[in-house]
Amino acid sequence: MKTPQNKRTLTTGTNAEHARLHNRRVILEAIRQNGRLTRADLTRLTSLTAQTISNIVTELHEEGVLLAHAAEKGGRGQPPVPLSLNPDGGYSIGFHIEQHRIIGVLLDLLGQTVAQVTLTVSYPTFEQALPLVLDAVKGFRQQRPAGRFLGVGIALPGPFSVEGMTAVGPTAMSGWDEPDIAERLQGETGLAVLIENDATAATMGERLYGIASELTNFVHLFIGSGLGAGLYLDNRLYSGHWHNAGEIGHMTVIPGGKACSCGNQGCLERYISIAALLEHLGLPAEHDLCAWDANDQALDANVEVWLAEAAPALRQAINILESVLDPQTILISGFLPEAILARLIARLEPLSRSVSSRADRRYPRIQMGAAGQDAVALGAAALMILAEISPDYEALLKPQ
Numbered sequence: 001m002k003t004p005q006n007k008r009t010l011t012t013g014t015n016a017e018h019a020r021l022h023n024r025r026v027i028l029e030a031i032r033q034n035g036r037l038t039r040a041d042l043t044r045l046t047s048l049t050a051q052t053i054s055n056i057v058t059e060l061h062e063e064g065v066l067l068a069h070a071a072e073k074g075g076r077g078q079p080p081v082p083l084s085l086n087p088d089g090g091y092s093i094g095f096h097i098e099q100h101r102i103i104g105v106l107l108d109l110l111g112q113t114v115a116q117v118t119l120t121v122s123y124p125t126f127e128q129a130l131p132l133v134l135d136a137v138k139g140f141r142q143q144r145p146a147g148r149f150l151g152v153g154i155a156l157p158g159p160f161s162v163e164g165m166t167a168v169g170p171t172a173m174s175g176w177d178e179p180d181i182a183e184r185l186q187g188e189t190g191l192a193v194l195i196e197n198d199a200t201a202a203t204m205g206e207r208l209y210g211i212a213s214e215l216t217n218f219v220h221l222f223i224g225s226g227l228g229a230g231l232y233l234d235n236r237l238y239s240g241h242w243h244n245a246g247e248i249g250h251m252t253v254i255p256g257g258k259a260c261s262c263g264n265q266g267c268l269e270r271y272i273s274i275a276a277l278l279e280h281l282g283l284p285a286e287h288d289l290c291a292w293d294a295n296d297q298a299l300d301a302n303v304e305v306w307l308a309e310a311a312p313a314l315r316q317a318i319n320i321l322e323s324v325l326d327p328q329t330i331l332i333s334g335f336l337p338e339a340i341l342a343r344l345i346a347r348l349e350p351l352s353r354s355v356s357s358r359a360d361r362r363y364p365r366i367q368m369g370a371a372g373q374d375a376v377a378l379g380a381a382a383l384m385i386l387a388e389i390s391p392d393y394e395a396l397l398k399p400q
C-alpha cells in the first residue's frame, strides 16, 4: 500500500475530497444564512464556478439535503429554481451529561428541536451513562426511522485531562477521562461522535439559537456544578492547544482565598459555581437546585450573603476576561435558578473599569444567556450540524 505511487494518489484524492467537502459546506452555509437561494444567487455569493455549484446542488438535491421549490416566473431563459435546506435532510443528536441529569435533544438540519429527553442521574460514570445514552439514541432514531443521522455530540463538564483538576473535588465526574470514550460510543451507535466541554457547547447553543446569533466576539460563562467559559473569538470557537481554553474555574481571583481541591487557593469556582452555593447553604454537593423554593425567606437571605461574596470574585474574573479578550459582550448562563442568576448579574454593577468601558458599545458588557438550560445539549447537537454545513468547521473545532 505504501508505494510512492499509491501515496501520491491518496494525497491527491484527499485534497480533492477536502475541496469537495469545503465547497459543499460553502453552499449549504450560504443557503442556511439566506433561507432560499437560486443557483445564480449562489454564483454571486460564493467564489465557486457555476459548474461546481450545479454539480454540488444536484448532488445535495439527490441526497435530500436541499429542497427545490417552484421556479420563479419572468425573465428570459430557464426560470430560476429557489433552493432551501430540507429540515429533514439530516438529524443530529446532542447530549449534555452532568452531575444530576442527562439532557438529550434531537435536532433537524435547521436546528429545530424534534424531540427532547431528560433523565435524572447522580454523578454517572461513563459505564453507568452508556446504556442510558444508547437507549435515548435508539429512541431518537425510532422517531425518524428513515432519517439520515449526522452524528452525536456529547457535552461534559471540563477540564479534560488536567492532572489534579479533572478527577478531584465535588464537581468531578469520574470515569469520563478515558481516551476511548468517543470511539466506544461511535462503535455502539454506528454514528460519528464528538466530545466537547459543556461551556464550549453552550457557547455554540447561544451562537446558533440564543442571544449571540449576531456576535463575532463573545465570552460565555457557564455556571454549572463548576464554572467554565466558552470563547467565541473572531467568529469561531477558540479551544486552545489542549482543548481546555476557557476552563477558568481554577483561575486564582482571591489570592490566599478559599482552599480548592486543585491545591490552589482562591479559585474562581470556589466562589462562583453551584457547588460553591450549595456549600455556603450547608447543602450536600449532590443536592439538585432545580428543587429550589423561591419562597423560603431564610434560604433567600442566605443566598444574599453568598451573592455578596460571589459577586466581587466574578467581577475580578470579568475584568481579566475583558482585558485579555476585548469581547463585544460577556454572556452568563447555566444551572443557577434564573432568579439567582439575575440577582448575581445585577450585583456585578458597578463593573471594574476595563478596555470594555466604552461609550460606543452596542451590547451591554454583561448579559444573561437566552438559550436556557438546554443550551448545552442544543449546542452539542449543533456541533454535528456545523460539521455538515459550516465551511469554517475545521477551523471552528479541533476535535480531540
Ligand SMILES: [Zn+2]
Residues within 6 Å of the ligand: 249, 250, 251, 260, 261, 262, 263, 264, 267
Ligand atoms: Zn482550584
